[in-house]
Amino acid sequence: MENNKVTxxxxxxxxxxxxxxxxxxxxxxxxNDPFEITKYDVSHHGQDILDQFDDLEGQVVSIAGRIxxxxxxxxxxFIHIQDKEGQIQAYIRKDMIGDAPFDxxxxxxxxxxxxxKGLVFKTQKGEISVKANEITLLSKSLQVLPEKYHGLKDxxxxxxxxxxxxxxxxxxxxxFFKRSKIIREIRAYLDNRDYLEVETPVLHTIPGGAAxxxxxxxxxxxxxxxHIRISLELHLKRLIVGGMERVYEMGRVFxxxxxxxxxNPEFTLLELYEAYTDYHGMMDLTEDLIRTVARNVLGSAVVxxxxxxxxxxxxxxxxxxxxxxxxxxxxxFADYPDDASAIALADEKEVHIEKHFKRGEIINAxxxxxxxxxxxxxxxxxxxxxxxxxxxxxxxxxPAYTERFELFITKREFANAFSxxxxxxxxxxxxxxxESLREAGDEEANRVDEDFLVALEYGMPPTGGLGIGIDRLVxxxxxxxxxxxxxxxxxxxxxx
Numbered sequence: 383m384e385n386n387k388v389t390x391x392x393x394x395x396x397x398x399x400x401x402x403x404x405x406x407x408x409x410x411x412x413x414n415d416p417f418e419i420t421k422y423d424v425s426h427h428g429q430d431i432l433d434q435f436d437d438l439e440g441q442v443v444s445i446a447g448r449i450x451x452x453x454x455x456x457x458x459x460f461i462h463i464q465d466k467e468g469q470i471q472a473y474i475r476k477d478m479i480g481d482a483p484f485d486x487x488x489x490x491x492x493x494x495x496x497x498x499k500g501l502v503f504k505t506q507k508g509e510i511s512v513k514a515n516e517i518t519l520l521s522k523s524l525q526v527l528p529e530k531y532h533g534l535k536d537x538x539x540x541x542x543x544x545x546x547x548x549x550x551x552x553x554x555x556x557x558f559f560k561r562s563k564i565i566r567e568i569r570a571y572l573d574n575r576d577y578l579e580v581e582t583p584v585l586h587t588i589p590g591g592a593a594x595x596x597x598x599x600x601x602x603x604x605x606x607x608x609h610i611r612i613s614l615e616l617h618l619k620r621l622i623v624g625g626m627e628r629v630y631e632m633g634r635v636f637x638x639x640x641x642x643x644x645x646n647p648e649f650t651l652l653e654l655y656e657a658y659t660d661y662h663g664m665m666d667l668t669e670d671l672i673r674t675v676a677r678n679v680l681g682s683a684v685v686x687x688x689x690x691x692x693x694x695x696x697x698x699x700x701x702x703x704x705x706x707x708x709x710x711x712x713x714x715f716a717d718y719p720d721d722a723s724a725i726a727l728a729d730e731k732e733v734h735i736e737k738h739f740k741r742g743e744i745i746n747a748x749x750x751x752x753x754x755x756x757x758x759x760x761x762x763x764x765x766x767x768x769x770x771x772x773x774x775x776x777x778x779x780x781p782a783y784t785e786r787f788e789l790f791i792t793k794r795e796f797a798n799a800f801s802x803x804x805x806x807x808x809x810x811x812x813x814x815x816x817e818s819l820r821e822a823g824d825e826e827a828n829r830v831d832e833d834f835l836v837a838l839e840y841g842m843p844p845t846g847g848l849g850i851g852i853d854r855l856v857x858x859x860x861x862x863x864x865x866x867x868x869x870x871x872x873x874x875x876x877x878x
Contacts, residue, residue, distance in 0.1 A: 398526050405489050406522045414486065416519040422446050422497040428463065428470030431502055435510050438502045445470065445512060446497040446520060448549065449490060450527075459487070460511075463498065468552065471511040472498045479516055486519075493523030493549075541866050542874055554867075557860045560679060561868055564856055565632065567675045568652060577628040577654060582617035584610060584634075590834070591615030591773070593826040594637040597647075610636040614653040615773065615847065616834045619802060622655050622845050623837045630654035632852065643864040644794060647873050650852040659846040660801040661774075661785045665762055668789055668797050668848060669698050672760075676859055687792050687861050690758060698760040698789070703745060706753045706763055715745055738822040742767025742782065757790035772812040772828050774800035796855060799848040806838035 409415060426443045447465035457476040462469045476484040478500075490496065500514040528534045528550050540547040540554075548555050569579065587606070589596035591613025601608050614631050621629045632652045639645060656663065673694050676683040683694035701709070708714050713731075718724045724741040728734075733751050735744055745767050757763070766786040768776060774784035785801035803809050812828075813835070819827035856868040866872040 395526060399524065402491060402522070402524050405491070406524065409519070409522070414519070416522050419518070419520055422518065422520055424497070427465050427467045429467035431470055431512070432510055435502065435504070439504070441502050442499065442515070443502055443512060444497060444499040445472070447495065449492055449494050449496060452490070452492060454488065457484070463496065464549070466555070471505070471509055472500070473505070473511050473513045474517060475514070479514055483517065487517055490519060491523060493525065493527045494519060495521040495523070541872050544870050557862060557868060558870060560860050561856045563679045564675055564859060565852065567678045568632065568671065571671050571674055572630050572654065575628070577630045578626060580618070580621060580629050580631055581633070582614055582631055586611050588829050588831045590828055590831045593828065595639060595825050597636050597638045612637050614651060615849070616831055618653055618655050619842065619845070619847070620834065620837045622657055623840055623842045627657040628655070641873060644854070646853070646865050646869055649865070652850045652852055653848065655802070655845055655847045657843045657845050660844065661787055661799055661846055664799040664846040664848045665700065665787055668799065668850070672855065679859060685859060685861070687858055688863065690792070692759065692791060692858065694760060698762055700762045700764060702765040703749050703763050703767070704765070707745070707748050710756055711748070711752045713748065738819060738824070740769050742769030746770050754790065755793050757793055760789065760791045762787045762789055769815070771800065772816050773803055775803045776808070791858060794854055795851070796858070797848060797850045799846065802842070802845040802847045804838060804842040804845065806835050809838055810835055
């Protein structure tokens with residue numbers, strides 16, 4: 383008859399969602415509402431059983447997770463259960479769990495979360511499994527997982543629905559496990575060197591410590607505008623003034639900038655400050671920190687990123703900004719000693735500069751235009767011009783430049799560090815220059831922080847400071863192409 387006609391077409395999504403909700407209603411009507419279950423005692427994860435099979439064979443275990451595959455064979459079935467560490471097979475037999483429970487089990491869907499208690503054994507095909515004595519539905523999935531063999535490939539959906547990405551793409555979960563290990567190793571490294579972890583304010587009355595546009599919000603009770611921090615620097619240096627000597631903070635900072643594979647408006651920054659050292663000390667620490675973290679997390683400090691081997695074991699090259707430009711362009715800025723000659727050179731080489739640029743800013747423009755794309759292996763670029771380094775100490779032998787470095791790997795900046803400027807008179811003049819840049823239209827220029835200047839007037843010892851972008855370091859150590867691949871919940875445009 384027409385009504386009994388068999389069709390091979392797949393039901394549409396709306397129909398599948400209705401079926402799932404009807405199943406839930408039937409379970410609830412029968413007194414088996416999974417959402418009334420408040421706990422389940424888990425004795426092992428799947429990977430524990432796979433790793434310890436010789437000790438656990440024949441033992442009763444209880445596992446829990448999401449059904450990822452289901453294969454019914456009359457009075458028996460195989461399912462794969464996925465937990466935080468991976469998948470393990472469970473064998474469900476009618477004569478083991480009972481007729482009525484087996485009939486209920488047959489209605490379970492892919493994506494449902496279940497608990498299984500049973501014996502550890504190995505199937506005839508050699509797969510380590512759990513033979514169920516009982517199976518319990520712990521949560522009913524009312525959505526449909528992506529089809530097994532195609533997975534979830536659309537990056538927009540993956541980033542917007544990270545929970546779904548984590549369910550169906552196991553390598554994504556591994557990236558974030560590694561991220562956690564990287565952060566843990568950084569903390570261990572610094573804690574073992576007598577650094578004190580501290581917390582500083584996220585809300586700032588004056589944004590400072592970096593060249594970036596801040597986010598602005600309003601404090602209702604105080605009726606005042608507040609900026610969300612763009613850096614950790616100025617508060618941490620106040621603590622050095624206060625005598626703490628070695629401090630660090632790892633936290634979110636916020637910059638009102640565009641989105642790209644390298645940039646997210648909120649990201650994780652490590653900043654540390656150590657009294658009585660300089661930027662050479664910070665270079666040594668940076669190199670050893672990154673090498674140690676790579677060894678401890680990956681087992682090796684030779685890593686592959688985007689099919690290129692990056693050797694973190696070798697000593698990192700150290701090169702001044704002036705020498706790096708000379709290496710890749712044969713231009714020696716010693717031959718262009720003033721603003722006018724530098725501007726003429728930029729015009730000749732068609733390097734874009736702003737009207738207010740001085741010689742130091744033009745040097746940096748040449749570096750960005752001709753050098754950065756060559757810096758694949760770890761390279762410290764040192765001795766930046768004073769115009770682009772408002773918080774760094776001048777080089778005593780050449781005060782047009784500062785004791786500053788940036789670390790570049792895979793053509794990207796990973797770290798920024800100084801011998802910190804502790805002369806309050808010089809610092810005020812640098813802030814004043816930054817204010818002139820703001821008046822000329824540079825929204826990223828630093829602002830005068832009077833309280834920070836007062837702190838410097840009380841006296842800050844010679845200090846080395848360092849900032850490392852944690853997300854970029856995670857990208858390197860997990861071979862992740864985009865910053866969104868190492869942020870659980872990256873900033874996204876509205877779908878509309």
